[in-house]
Amino acid sequence: MASPEGFYINTPLLESINMSKRLGTNVYLKMESSQPSGSFKIRGIGHLCQKMAGSGSKGVVCASGGNAGMATAYVARKLNIPATIIVPSSTPELIKEKLKDQGATVRVVGKVWDDANEAALYLTQTDGLTFVPPFDHPLLWQGHASVVREIKASLPSKPGGVVLSVGGGGLLCGIVEGMKQVGWDSVPIICMETKGADCFNAAIKAGKIVTLPDITSEAKCLGAKTVCSQAFEYSKEGNMNIISELVNDQQALQAVEMFLDEERVLVELACGAALAAVYCGVIQRLQDEGQLPAPLSGPLVMIVCGGSSINQAELRHLRKVLNR
Numbered sequence: 094m095a096s097p098e099g100f101y102i103n104t105p106l107l108e109s110i111n112m113s114k115r116l117g118t119n120v121y122l123k124m125e126s127s128q129p130s131g132s133f134k135i136r137g138i139g140h141l142c143q144k145m146a147g148s149g150s151k152g153v154v155c156a157s158g159g160n161a162g163m164a165t166a167y168v169a170r171k172l173n174i175p176a177t178i179i180v181p182s183s184t185p186e187l188i189k190e191k192l193k194d195q196g197a198t199v200r201v202v203g204k205v206w207d208d209a210n211e212a213a214l215y216l217t218q219t220d221g222l223t224f225v226p227p228f229d230h231p232l233l234w235q236g237h238a239s240v241v242r243e244i245k246a247s248l249p250s251k252p253g254g255v256v257l258s259v260g261g262g263g264l265l266c267g268i269v270e271g272m273k274q275v276g277w278d279s280v281p282i283i284c285m286e287t288k289g290a291d292c293f294n295a296a297i298k299a300g301k302i303v304t305l306p307d308i309t310s311e312a313k314c315l316g317a318k319t320v321c322s323q324a325f326e327y328s329k330e331g332n333m334n335i336i337s338e339l340v341n342d343q344q345a346l347q348a349v350e351m352f353l354d355e356e357r358v359l360v361e362l363a364c365g366a367a368l369a370a371v372y373c374g375v376i377q378r379l380q381d382e383g384q385l386p387a388p389l390s391g392p393l394v395m396i397v398c399g400g401s402s403i404n405q406a407e408l409r410h411l412r413k414v415l416n417r
């Protein structure tokens with residue numbers, strides 16, 4: 094079903110029999126992998142572009158690990174304005190081709206997303222392009238919040254937990270905003286990152302925002318070196334219940350493979366990090382440790398954030414580099 098803004102779609106909320114069996118609680122999958130740009134990013138980026146990049150815009154520029162770029166390129170094509178997407182060298186060829194197919198100009202700058210972002214900011218000054226941030230902007234969070242309103246409209250009862258991946262923290266901020274809007278403030282949010290792309294977890298451990306020296310995880314779309322400050326602020330709010338957990342790349346890959354087998358959908362490693370919360374026993378451990386109630390107070394909702402940087406060849410490549 095098309096959204097009122099016309100860019101994102103109302104995605105299915107599917108009950109996962111396999112995950113429910115594993116967890117002993119009903120598990121629902123919010124299938125953001127079905128969005129036209131391949132991930133949830135289109136919700137926030139569509140909203141931001143509509144507010145900031147009208148028909149008079151000279152074009153948009155976005156630095157991205159891939160998926161924010163895909164959303165920007167898609168929306169720009171619909172708005173009939175040019176898009177420049179700057180990606181780091183770690184972004185697979187596959188997504189660069191997809192970006193070009195959306196009509197975007199693609200440039201490769203630097204090794205990680207933070208390097209590409211500096212170049213994007215520079216272009217806003219020299220070429221007058223509208224800057225589209227991938228995760229750190231209130232308009233993005235407002236747009237992402239729509240996912241919670243959709244979940245509320247079709248979930249039979251208040252969730253016992255929501256699981257998501259954290260890169261720069263934009264999805265988390267949007268989910269928190271949405272949960273506040275629908276009165277789900279107290280529902281635990283389990284935030285998943287991979288080791289080596291763990292800027293949110295590192296900030297929580299340090300008690301302050303920190304910048305990682307490098308991104309060593311293969312989940313490049315989680316690879317922001319510094320989490321946005323709003324995400325960190327939410328983690329400190331007493332009435333929220335935000336839990337940060339890590340898995341390694343092998344576990345995230347195992348989750349991608351299990352999801353493909355069981356649910357017949359191929360997602361990126363960035364999304365596998367969230368799925369690993371169930372497949373690799375993170376939720377069960379949190380229950381054993383008393384951090385989550387056993388049983389959960391309601392169904393568990395997994396945000397299947399998706400991602401376009403994956404196909405059979407990329408999956409084989411990941412298996413090889415991660416020795417699986």
Ligand code: PLV
Nearest residue numbers: 157158160161260261262263264314400
């Ligand atoms: N990816 C961003 C940031 O990369 C990007 O440029 O595409 N799941 C998927 C599939 C993603 O692509 C991302 C972010 C996330 C989860 C995490 O979302 P965030 O950044 O809002 O926490 C460096």
